[in-house]
Amino acid sequence: MFDALLKVSNTYSMVVGFAVIGLIMWLSYWLSAKLTSGRIHGSAIAILCGLVLAYIGGIISGGKHGLMDLPLLSGIGIVGGTMLRDFAIVATGYGVKVEELKKAGFVGILALLLGVLSSFVAGVAVAMAFGYTDAVSLTTIGAGAVTYIVGPVTGAAIGASSEVMALSIAAGLVKSILVMVATPFVAKYIGLNNPRTAVLFGGLMGTSSGVAAGLAATDPKLVPYGCLTAAFYTAAGCLLGPSLLFLAMLAITGQ
Amino acid sequence: MIIYGVTLLAVCTLLGVAIGQLLGTLIGIPANVGGVGIAMVLLVLVGSTLQKRGVLDLKSEQGIEFFSAIYVPVVVAMAAKQNVYGALTGGPMAITAGIAAVVLGFALVPVLDRWGRESQSEEQTEAMTAEESRHV
Numbered sequence: 001m002f003d004a005l006l007k008v009s010n011t012y013s014m015v016v017g018f019a020v021i022g023l024i025m026w027l028s029y030w031l032s033a034k035l036t037s038g039r040i041h042g043s044a045i046a047i048l049c050g051l052v053l054a055y056i057g058g059i060i061s062g063g064k065h066g067l068m069d070l071p072l073l074s075g076i077g078i079v080g081g082t083m084l085r086d087f088a089i090v091a092t093g094y095g096v097k098v099e100e101l102k103k104a105g106f107v108g109i110l111a112l113l114l115g116v117l118s119s120f121v122a123g124v125a126v127a128m129a130f131g132y133t134d135a136v137s138l139t140t141i142g143a144g145a146v147t148y149i150v151g152p153v154t155g156a157a158i159g160a161s162s163e164v165m166a167l168s169i170a171a172g173l174v175k176s177i178l179v180m181v182a183t184p185f186v187a188k189y190i191g192l193n194n195p196r197t198a199v200l201f202g203g204l205m206g207t208s209s210g211v212a213a214g215l216a217a218t219d220p221k222l223v224p225y226g227c228l229t230a231a232f233y234t235a236a237g238c239l240l241g242p243s244l245l246f247l248a249m250l251a252i253t254g255q
Numbered sequence: 256m257i258i259y260g261v262t263l264l265a266v267c268t269l270l271g272v273a274i275g276q277l278l279g280t281l282i283g284i285p286a287n288v289g290g291v292g293i294a295m296v297l298l299v300l301v302g303s304t305l306q307k308r309g310v311l312d313l314k315s316e317q318g319i320e321f322f323s324a325i326y327v328p329v330v331v332a333m334a335a336k337q338n339v340y341g342a343l344t345g346g347p348m349a350i351t352a353g354i355a356a357v358v359l360g361f362a363l364v365p366v367l368d369r370w371g372r373e374s375q376s377e378e379q380t381e382a383m384t385a386e387e388s389r390h391v
Contacts, residue, residue, distance in 0.1 A: 050331045051339050080331070206360075
């Protein structure tokens with residue numbers, strides 16, 4: 001019987017994905033209205049549900065892709081895959097006001113550079129506190145705090161050990177997940193309620209999945225502004241990590 | 256027709272992502288250089304031009320709006336496929352580094368916001384920050 005069900009879920013995996021996600025959304029908006037009387041946004045609860053399910057999926061399957069590693073639910077991976085995600089993000093751009101973007105243009109670029117730099121410095125400082133002293137490990141872990149893509153790209157380029165690479169990926173994952181969860185809660189304290197600060201937020205945080213989910217849970221209207229700057233972040237990190245930032249770390253540590 | 260909107264969205268996405276990929280290859284980094292951002296700018300520019308000329312009708316716009324509206328569910332699905340287990344078992348150093356980066360980023364949002372406004376217009380900013388401090 002299970003095999004028969006599995007056959008259906010394999011053939012219609014994307015449909016299963018939409019059905020499951022729809023149910024999660026419905027449950028989350030219901031919880032939001034009943035338990036928090038709308039104070040915590042339904043999409044924030046839904047994203048949190050997604051992360052909790054990913055954690056459970058990780059425990060059950062031992063894999064790296066959360067709920068997607070469970071055979072019955074592999075379709076969630078298609079719905080939440082890079083292709084549909086980027087397609088939907090670009091679609092949100094249709095509501096963008098060009099004047100708002102122009103106003104935030106220069107500060108947006110500044111945010112991008114400062115975002116990469118600040119995350120890197122934070123990662124390096126923590127790595128130092130935990131006893132790392134060599135430039136290669138420090139740079140790789142710092143780059144991981146930029147995003148979980150910049151970390152391994154940088155580490156591979158400068159020859160980091162696989163343990164350090166794993167640490168740097170984990171640091172980037174923590175960042176991305178924390179941005180998803182925390183953004184709706186800190187939004188009002190950091191003034192994240194207009195296109196301008198959304199552009200800055202995207203540039204400073206960078207992690208595309210974190211920014212995409214964090215803004216979706218805060219206010220979907222802000223999504224395109226944040227995602228626009230965040231789109232350039234990983235590239236900026238990959239560019240700076242193995243070059244300027246590594247050289248700077250070499251100069252500082254002397255090894 | 257709805258498909259016209261979807262096609263416009265698809266063409267903009269493909270063009271943007273392709274340009275981003277080419278840029279990445281040209282600079283020699285293994286990442287897409289702002290593909291999604293370029294695609295969005297394309298959609299904004301082309302979309303508004305077509306709208307002004309009256310080429311895009313309501314039905315075509317619905318094709319774009321559908322994918323825009325399905326954005327939050329797609330993000331929930333994306334959350335469900337993250338390696339949360341890996342992140343939480345990555346050890347105290349990885350967790351601390353991730354938290355530190357996020358806290359610093361959050362803290363910089365209001366700082367940069369103020370800087371940018373100051374460079375725009377000094378007088379206006381003074382009034383604004385005064386108002387802001389009252390709010391805080």
